[in-house]
Amino acid sequence: MNLSHEFGSALVVCFAAIFTGNILLTTFLGMCSFLSVSREVKTAVGLGAAVVFVMTCTTILNWAMYWLVLVPLQIEFYRFILFIIVIAAFVQFIEMVIERYSPPLYYSLGIFLPLITVNCAILGAALFMVIRKYTFLETIGYGFGSGAGWMLAIVAMAGIRQKLAVNRIPKGLQGPGITLIIAGLMALGFIGFTGVLQAQ
Amino acid sequence: MLSFLATVGIVSAIAAALAGVLVFAERFISNYGDCTVDINAGTRTFTVKGGKALLGTLVEQKLFVPSACGGRGTCGYCKIKIPEGAGPLLPTEAPFLSAAERAANVRLACQVKVRNDIKIEVPSELLSVREFTCTVERIRPLTHDIREFRFRLLDPAEISFIAGQYVQLLAPVYPKSSEEVYRAYSIASDPRDKKAIELIVRLVPGGICTTYCFEYLKEGDPVKFNGPYGEFRMADTTAPMIMIAGGSGMAPIKCILQHMQNIGSTRAACYFFGANQVGELFEQDWMKQCEQILPHFTFVPVVARPETAWHGETGLVTQAVARAYTDLSSHEAYLCGSPGMIDACIGVLTELGMPQQKIYYDKFA
Numbered sequence: 001m002n003l004s005h006e007f008g009s010a011l012v013v014c015f016a017a018i019f020t021g022n023i024l025l026t027t028f029l030g031m032c033s034f035l036s037v038s039r040e041v042k043t044a045v046g047l048g049a050a051v052v053f054v055m056t057c058t059t060i061l062n063w064a065m066y067w068l069v070l071v072p073l074q075i076e077f078y079r080f081i082l083f084i085i086v087i088a089a090f091v092q093f094i095e096m097v098i099e100r101y102s103p104p105l106y107y108s109l110g111i112f113l114p115l116i117t118v119n120c121a122i123l124g125a126a127l128f129m130v131i132r133k134y135t136f137l138e139t140i141g142y143g144f145g146s147g148a149g150w151m152l153a154i155v156a157m158a159g160i161r162q163k164l165a166v167n168r169i170p171k172g173l174q175g176p177g178i179t180l181i182i183a184g185l186m187a188l189g190f191i192g193f194t195g196v197l198q199a200q
Numbered sequence: 201m202l203s204f205l206a207t208v209g210i211v212s213a214i215a216a217a218l219a220g221v222l223v224f225a226e227r228f229i230s231n232y233g234d235c236t237v238d239i240n241a242g243t244r245t246f247t248v249k250g251g252k253a254l255l256g257t258l259v260e261q262k263l264f265v266p267s268a269c270g271g272r273g274t275c276g277y278c279k280i281k282i283p284e285g286a287g288p289l290l291p292t293e294a295p296f297l298s299a300a301e302r303a304a305n306v307r308l309a310c311q312v313k314v315r316n317d318i319k320i321e322v323p324s325e326l327l328s329v330r331e332f333t334c335t336v337e338r339i340r341p342l343t344h345d346i347r348e349f350r351f352r353l354l355d356p357a358e359i360s361f362i363a364g365q366y367v368q369l370l371a372p373v374y375p376k377s378s379e380e381v382y383r384a385y386s387i388a389s390d391p392r393d394k395k396a397i398e399l400i401v402r403l404v405p406g407g408i409c410t411t412y413c414f415e416y417l418k419e420g421d422p423v424k425f426n427g428p429y430g431e432f433r434m435a436d437t438t439a440p441m442i443m444i445a446g447g448s449g450m451a452p453i454k455c456i457l458q459h460m461q462n463i464g465s466t467r468a469a470c471y472f473f474g475a476n477q478v479g480e481l482f483e484q485d486w487m488k489q490c491e492q493i494l495p496h497f498t499f500v501p502v503v504a505r506p507e508t509a510w511h512g513e514t515g516l517v518t519q520a521v522a523r524a525y526t527d528l529s530s531h532e533a534y535l536c537g538s539p540g541m542i543d544a545c546i547g548v549l550t551e552l553g554m555p556q557q558k559i560y561y562d563k564f565a
Contacts (some may be wrong), residue, residue: 073210081211082214086218089222107287107290
């Protein structure tokens with residue numbers, strides 16, 4: 001497999017992760033922050049950007065952890081624990097660095113980092129990356145694409161919820177109820193993309 | 201077996217290595233050095249290691265900013281003014297602050313971190329709330345179930361308070377109580393005497409703190425309290441005052457009367473002291489002396505059911521007030537006692553024309 005072919009396949013994986021296999025709308029991972037931080041587009045963009053960053057970095061780190069440490073040592077079954085540890089340590093570390101060296105970035109993005117540590121979509125992406133046996137370049141594409149797909153979904157949801165805020169909603173459906181229904185409709189909408197490509 | 205141990209060892213080593221990186225980062229990246237916190241433009245300053253939330257930093261300095269959620273940014277109670285050094289407004293604070301508050305530099309102390317020198321403003325009452333250790337200097341019986349406790353301050357050695365304020369006395373773990381509790385008692389002593397305070401305590405049957413005071417506390421014992429707290433105090437007017445308080449409710453009234461002596465007040469004041477029996481009256485001599493010193497002060501003891509010869513007022517204290525006055529529209533009232541007694545007094549006072557906002561009271565909780 002030459003490099004250009006691999007690069008192309010990484011792009012396809014990335015595109016698929018955003019649209020056809022959107023991690024939020026097809027596997028419904030990362031729902032808690034999706035429901036709680038989708039009231040305003042501005043904060044949704046902040047959280048979404050943080051997820052893109054963390055997901056890209058942690059899938060790369062976990063790819064290295066899996067293929068360079070766990071597989072040679074034949075302890076792949078420890079991946080759940082070790083992926084979580086890597087994610088938690090990385091997020092903590094990045095938070096400290098951003099807080100120290102880039103206060104403006106910390107105020108817009110950094111304060112969301114602790115929320116992301118426990119986001120199941122991050123762990124989910126790392127596990128899918130292993131199950132689907134992505135190459136290194138594909139992993140970069142997949143991590144970035146999953147994050148971008150998650151961001152797309154939460155920003156779209158925040159936009160819809162901002163419109164909802166000024167409309168009358170039946171009492172029993174207010175809050176998470178209507179949000180889940182909308183998420184379901186959005187997921188149905190994203191199914192329309194599956195015809196575009198079948199690659200995963 | 202060996203491979204089992206080896207895998208556990210490998211996983212532990214990876215986790216330890218990552219933890220090591222974080223410890224290293226904490227030491228060198230999150231090290232903000234010494235930061236100076238300046239409270240109320242230099243009233244109090246202290247230096248701390250930077251990097252922690254302001255709320256926790258203040259609590260470590262025994263400065264208790266009200267907070268209900270424990271610093272998670274969900275209650276919005278820990279609002280304080282931070283004119284300098286707080287950094288930009290955080291998205292986590294925004295929902296709790298109005299436009300006017302934002303303009304006045306109000307922030308949530310639990311979200312703002314101390315990363316550099318910082319200037320904050322807190323209500324001055326908060327600043328004088330301290331924890332005091334002291335010893336019991338004197339216990340004086342006033343009636344069969346009321347005693348006066350005099351505490352000499354050790355650390356800090358002095359207290360400043362406003363006549364009418366209260367402190368929270370700590371009842372430690374003792375044979376009849378398995379937990380520490382704090383109970384509020386008004387200060388009865390002279391505000392000029394900064395080295396000691398006196399409390400008037402009535403024994404409540406089964407009460408944790410009062411039982412501790414009556415059965416366990418001896419002269420020379422160590423005690424702890426924090427304070428001073430409370431908004432009950434003499435209003436800055438010249439209106440004639442009516443004071444109503446029975447039993448241990450005398451404490452803040454006695455303190456206010458002492459304060460009036462200290463400042464040479466010439467305000468008209470009348471103190472109705474209600475008791476069931478003549479034996480429940482106390483501090484009569486002090487009140488008589490006070491009548492001599494204050495030019496327009498009268499002390500009116502009211503006994504509901506005199507068991508011996510009694511020449512003074514009888515009946516309920518509210519009846520005595522109603523007998524003495526026909527129009528109270530220009531008076532102020534100061535009440536201290538049980539909720540039932542205070543509500544009864546407010547009823548009589550408003551009937552006699554006193555506006556609600558001129559009735560100040562300290563309800564026993």
